[in-house]
Amino acid sequence: MSEGGDELVARLARRRVLVVGDLILDRYVRGDVPRISPEAPVPVVHVRGEEVRAGGAANVAANVASLRGHPLLVGVCGSDAAGRLLKEQVVAAGVSASGIRVDPARPTIEKTRILARHQQMLRVDREEASAIHGALEQRMVAQLLKLRGKVDAVILSDYAKGLLTRPLIEAACALGAEVLVDPKGRDFERYRGAHGITPNAAEAEAATGCDTSTLDGCRAAAEQLLKRIGLRWVVITRGARGIYWRTADGAEGDAPTRARTVFDVTGAGDTVIAVLALARAAELPLSEGVELANAAAGLVVERLGAASVTPAELANALAHGFSTASKVLTRAGAAELSHRYAAQGRRVVLTNGCFDLLHAGHVQSLEHARSQGDLLFVAVNDDASVRRAKGAGRPVQALAQRMRMLAAFACVDAVFPFSEDTPEKVVPAIAPAVLVKGADWRDKGVVGRSFVEAHGGVVVLAPLVAGFSTTGLIERIRDGKGADA
Amino acid sequence: MSPLAHWLDKMHGLTIGVVGDVIADVYLYTRPARLSREAPVLVVHYEREEVIPGGAANTARNLAAFGVHVQMVAEVGSDSAGDRVIEMLGAAGVDPGAILRRPERPTVTKTRILAGDPHRTKQQLFRIDREPRRGEARPREQETIARLEVVDRSVQAFLVSDYDYDLLTPAVIDWLRRKAKSKPVIVDSRHRLPAFSGVTVITPNEEEAEETAGLKIEAGSDALAVGRALLQRLGVGAVLLTRGKHGMVLFAQGQEPLEFGIVGTGEVVDVSGAGDTVVAAFSAARLAGASLREAAWISNCAASVVVMKVGAATCSQQELRDVLARAPAPFGQA
Numbered sequence: 136m137s138e139g140g141d142e143l144v145a146r147l148a149r150r151r152v153l154v155v156g157d158l159i160l161d162r163y164v165r166g167d168v169p170r171i172s173p174e175a176p177v178p179v180v181h182v183r184g185e186e187v188r189a190g191g192a193a194n195v196a197a198n199v200a201s202l203r204g205h206p207l208l209v210g211v212c213g214s215d216a217a218g219r220l221l222k223e224q225v226v227a228a229g230v231s232a233s234g235i236r237v238d239p240a241r242p243t244i245e246k247t248r249i250l251a252r253h254q255q256m257l258r259v260d261r262e263e264a265s266a267i268h269g270a271l272e273q274r275m276v277a278q279l280l281k282l283r284g285k286v287d288a289v290i291l292s293d294y295a296k297g298l299l300t301r302p303l304i305e306a307a308c309a310l311g312a313e314v315l316v317d318p319k320g321r322d323f324e325r326y327r328g329a330h331g332i333t334p335n336a337a338e339a340e341a342a343t344g345c346d347t348s349t350l351d352g353c354r355a356a357a358e359q360l361l362k363r364i365g366l367r368w369v370v371i372t373r374g375a376r377g378i379y380w381r382t383a384d385g386a387e388g389d390a391p392t393r394a395r396t397v398f399d400v401t402g403a404g405d406t407v408i409a410v411l412a413l414a415r416a417a418e419l420p421l422s423e424g425v426e427l428a429n430a431a432a433g434l435v436v437e438r439l440g441a442a443s444v445t446p447a448e449l450a451n452a453l454a455h456g457f458s459t460a461s462k463v464l465t466r467a468g469a470a471e472l473s474h475r476y477a478a479q480g481r482r483v484v485l486t487n488g489c490f491d492l493l494h495a496g497h498v499q500s501l502e503h504a505r506s507q508g509d510l511l512f513v514a515v516n517d518d519a520s521v522r523r524a525k526g527a528g529r530p531v532q533a534l535a536q537r538m539r540m541l542a543a544f545a546c547v548d549a550v551f552p553f554s555e556d557t558p559e560k561v562v563p564a565i566a567p568a569v570l571v572k573g574a575d576w577r578d579k580g581v582v583g584r585s586f587v588e589a590h591g592g593v594v595v596l597a598p599l600v601a602g603f604s605t606t607g608l609i610e611r612i613r614d615g616k617g618a619d620a
Numbered sequence: 621m622s623p624l625a626h627w628l629d630k631m632h633g634l635t636i637g638v639v640g641d642v643i644a645d646v647y648l649y650t651r652p653a654r655l656s657r658e659a660p661v662l663v664v665h666y667e668r669e670e671v672i673p674g675g676a677a678n679t680a681r682n683l684a685a686f687g688v689h690v691q692m693v694a695e696v697g698s699d700s701a702g703d704r705v706i707e708m709l710g711a712a713g714v715d716p717g718a719i720l721r722r723p724e725r726p727t728v729t730k731t732r733i734l735a736g737d738p739h740r741t742k743q744q745l746f747r748i749d750r751e752p753r754r755g756e757a758r759p760r761e762q763e764t765i766a767r768l769e770v771v772d773r774s775v776q777a778f779l780v781s782d783y784d785y786d787l788l789t790p791a792v793i794d795w796l797r798r799k800a801k802s803k804p805v806i807v808d809s810r811h812r813l814p815a816f817s818g819v820t821v822i823t824p825n826e827e828e829a830e831e832t833a834g835l836k837i838e839a840g841s842d843a844l845a846v847g848r849a850l851l852q853r854l855g856v857g858a859v860l861l862t863r864g865k866h867g868m869v870l871f872a873q874g875q876e877p878l879e880f881g882i883v884g885t886g887e888v889v890d891v892s893g894a895g896d897t898v899v900a901a902f903s904a905a906r907l908a909g910a911s912l913r914e915a916a917w918i919s920n921c922a923a924s925v926v927v928m929k930v931g932a933a934t935c936s937q938q939e940l941r942d943v944l945a946r947a948p949a950p951f952g953q954a
Contacts, residue, residue: 164748174732174892175744182750216700245666248658249748255659257746259650259733261666480659 140453143419143427144446148203150416152409153282155307156192156292156299156317158210158235160221162247163187163474165566167590180251183590186474189224191244192292194402194442195317197228198409199290201443202431204416207286209234209278211267211298217243228443234278238271244296250478252591266297279306286312287416290408291329295319304328313367313415317408318342323364331368331415332360333408339371347371350379350389357381368421372407372432380425390425393433393452402442403432409443427453434461462542462549469512469551470564477566482508485567486597487558489521489605490537491530496603498544503597504571505546513541514561517554524556531609557582568592574599622944624918628937630908632687637771639693639796640676640781640788640808642719644701645892645932646731647672649742664735664745671704673712674730676781678893678932679808682900682922683779684713685934688907691718691771693764695787698723712934718767725757726750728785752786761789768795772803779903780816781896782809790815804907808899817854821906823899824850825862840866840879847871858912860919862898864891868923870916878913883924883947893932894923901935917949 166180189197192210199206208230212218214237221243222232241263249257267275289307291314293299308314308328316323316332323342326332336347345356357369361383368382374392381387407428414424430452434444444452451458464472473483486504490497490513505511515538521530530537538550553561562570562583570587574596584594611617650664673681680690692714696702698721705727709716729750736742764787768778780796782788788796793815796805804820807813813824813832826837826846833849835842847861851871859871865888867881901922905915921943925935 166748172744172747174747177744177746179747179749182748242666249746255656255661257661257733258656258658258663259648259666260653260663478659 140450143423143453144202144450146417146419147410147413147427148446149205150288150413151205151207151286152196152199152412152416153207153209153279153286153289153307153310153312154192154196154199154292155209155279155289155303156195157244157294157296158189158193158208158212158221158225159191159294159296160212160217160224160243160245161188161190162245163250163478164247165250165474168251178251178256180249180256186471187220187224188442189221189228190246190402191294191296192290193221193225193228193230195290195292195405195409196225196230198406198431198443199413200229202410202413202446202449204409204413206230207234207282208232209236209275211236211238211241211271211275213237213241213243214239215243217245217261236271236275236278238267240268240271241265241297244294248478250474254480255478262296264296266300272300272302276302276306279303280309283310286310288312288412289314290412291316291326292405292408293317293319299325301325313412315408315412315415317404323360327364329364330366331370331411331421332364332366333370333372333404333411335404336371336373336376339369347373348376353379354381354387357387370407370411370421370425370428372404378407378425378429378432380421382421386422388422388425390429392436393430403436406435406443407432410449459542460539462547463538464549464551466514466551466553466561466564469514469549470566472549473512473565473567476510477568481510482568483565484508484511484569484571485514485558485562485565486511486571487514487516487553487561489516489525489530490541491521491525491532491605492608493540494603494605494608496600499600500571500573500597501541501544502546504569504595505548507569507571507595508567510548511546512549512551512565512567513547514553514558514565515541515550517552520554520556525606531605559583562586566590566592570594571597573597622941622948624905624910624914624944624949625941627905627908627910627914627918628686628941628944631904631937634904634907635689635691635775636683636903636907637691637693637768637775637778638676638680638683638781639768639778639792640679641728641783641785642673642677642692642694642696642705643675643783644696644705644727644729645672645674645678646670646701646729647931648731648733650733650735651737652735662735662745664733671701671708672932673705673708674893674932675728675783675896677705677709677714678934679779679781679896679900680709680714681712682897682934683904685936686901686904686940687937688900688904690714691775692716693718693767693771695720695722695760695764697721697725697727699727701727701729718771720760720763720767722757722760725752725786728752728783757786759786759789761791764789764792765795768792768799772799775803777804777806777820777903777907779899780805780807780809780819781899782807782812782816784809784811804903806899806903806906808895813850813854817856819854819856821858821860821902822850822854822856823860823862823895823902825895826864829859829861837863843869844877847877860898860902860916862895862923868898868916868920870913872912878916878951880917880920880950883921883943884928888927890930890933891927894927896932897926897935898923901940913951914949917951918944921947 901919
């Protein structure tokens with residue numbers, strides 16, 4: 136790459152990106168199933184919590200905003216409570232909701248997942264996937280045409296819910312800016328006039344009939360799309376296989392995935408097209424845009440639970456490769472992530488402690504904890520709570536350093552701080568499938584046990600490893616004793 | 621015309637206060653679409669939903685259907701379920717003006733997700749319950765009591781519909797028990813009948829009565845023992861024990877128990893909400909001047925109408941008149 140990561144990422148800032156597409160409200164309803172209904176032989180889910188997130192084109196715009204681009208979001212929601220929630224979420228992501236039109240004739244698109252005991256049970260989709268009505272279409276075409284010369288790139292984020300009609304696509308292609316399409320369905324012909332397209336492997340295969348599991352197949356698919364639709368470039372996202380790209384003049388490339396582990400590919404496509412659009416708006420060549428998009432997508436799929444990346448994270452990833460620092464989360468971030476994993480049926484293990492001077496006992500207990508489930512979350516006492524528990528002079532290392540050390544462990548998946556003396560409030564926030572405490576807690580009573588057990592989880596008392604403690608280490612250092620003493 | 625029908629005419633002039641827990645009964649109609657790509661679960665597509673006022677609101681609706689003027693002392697959340705319940709109550713002729721909106725807690729909601737292809741009977745998949753968590757929001761009992769005192773000036777009786785949520789705190793229950801010394805207080809309570817000792821009438825179902833009496837009902841004679849036990853132990857004026865397909869039994873102080881079989885063919889469609897209809901019809905008839913046994917028979921007839929309807933339903937005056945005409949009371953005129 137000709138420039139350093141910092142400069143490259145800085146060039147993405149303040150680019151004006153118009154995002155036009157289907158807006159979706161993602162809902163997560165979480166609960167327990169304490170009984171069978173007296174009315175019918177079906178489970179009764181007792182709701183414990185509910186979250187909402189802006190999805191679809193709104194998530195693409197959030198990705199643009201996160202990289203300090205200037206997104207302009209244009210879409211439609213219903214005149215309902217879900218529409219108001221969607222707008223709130225859009226604004227919370229740093230995107231203006233002023234381009235969202237309300238169509239009383241259709242409901243806001245909602246996908247509601249019902250989750251119980253760490254498992255998804257049902258998804259209820261609410262949508263009206265017919266084309267928007269003529270009058271609304273005309274108003275939106277006029278709305279788009281007013282933006283001629285005022286945007287640096289255009290993204291069409293198509294979820295096949297009826298917004299992107301041919302007249303809207305034509306209007307978007309008449310704004311004098313590069314048009315990028317995240318397509319849906321088999322018929323890519325309808326995107327004629329756009330400059331680039333970013334199907335995933337399955338979409339490219341469905342549209343062309345080429346086997347996109349191989350590079351040759353991707354090449355054939357891209358060539359066919361370039362020729363058939365008159366595109367300038369095609370980018371095929373291939374999940375764990377990385378990204379393949381090809382331009383109309385025959386240049387091509389293959390960027391292998393940069394993520395070490397793929398945790399969750401949800402939303403990676405949104406990140407790819409957002410970064411590509413910013414890069415194209417900054418007049419970067421496609422190869423560099425793909426490089427940036429690949430790095431950003433790698434962060435999103437690897438890093439836990441985040442749907443978008445910041446400029447600093449992206450620059451850092453470009454400069455130093457992938458850093459385990461991304462495992463350090465806020466408490467809210469850890470909670471959100473834990474719920475997402477639970478929704479996928481993965482068992483989150485939670486443990487907590489001070490972890491001041493790391494020693495072999497810590498390693499053993501963390502590895503043991505990790506073996507009890509699929510992912511290990513570690514809640515770390517902040518400095519004030521360590522001081523209350525262990526006395527003045529502790530901790531030796533500040534919270535940020537203690538968390539950074541833990542994040543480097545392969546067996547640790549997420550690290551976050553807490554400030555209370557006990558994890559009483561942390562346990563319900565994370566709602567782990569497994570809570571691990573040292574066996575010395577057997578008689579003291581494990582804080583959070585009743586919550587975990589009431590929600591279908593288990594408490595595991597880990598065997599104690601004798602002879603290791605931070606306090607012992609500090610004393611030995613103070614007394615000038617070596618390991619053999 | 622049934623000799624009991626004239627009590628129905630007198631229901632029109634009555635005003636009854638309904639105190640209790642409002643529930644929004646939501647029916648979400650969907651059609652199955654496919655399996656999800658996110659997890660091996662069914663994706664269903666939303667078609668439409670119905671919100672029906674349930675709990676105390678269903679009791680109020682039942683009273684209104686008999687022409688009784690209803691003043692409610694109740695509360696709902698500041699959410700769309702609360703909006704719908706208030707709207708539906710208004711449409712049913714219940715004055716919803718005295719319902720307190722509480723932004724700090726959700727409306728109690730029971731959502732049935734029903735799925736099926738168009739033109740086929742839909743099958744229930746899940747029920748999703750939203751309830752305020754214990755201690756989530758502090759009960760506003762002083763406001764409740766203040767409103768009870770205002771309503772007290774214009775009502776002839778109180779009907780309590782207790783689902784054991786957060787409206788009826790011990791202080792509110794105490795107020796109602798004291799009120800029972802001067803005005804009829806008729807109580808339909810889940811899970812905590814003993815708290816209502818000394819009220820005018822209670823209308824438990826078998827499960828509630830068994831729980832309170834500590835006895836199982838297996839035969840009809842058990843039902844008599846359970847009812848007698850409740851009558852003595854709780855010191856109430858009367859117990860109307862509803863027994864599902866076995867009808868109902870009336871127990872009154874100083875009288876022999878009176879058993880009533882169900883009216884009609886017994887082709888029961890849906891029993892949900894039948895208890896609400898019973899307590900509403902019984903209260904309205906009694907306040908209109910009917911004797912205990914007449915009121916019990918009228919409520920038995922009203923129940924036979926609503927169990928033939930899907931969901932928590934109401935019985936109109938005309939429907940009740942028709943049943944009374946077909947089903948003569950199993951006792952002579954008092």
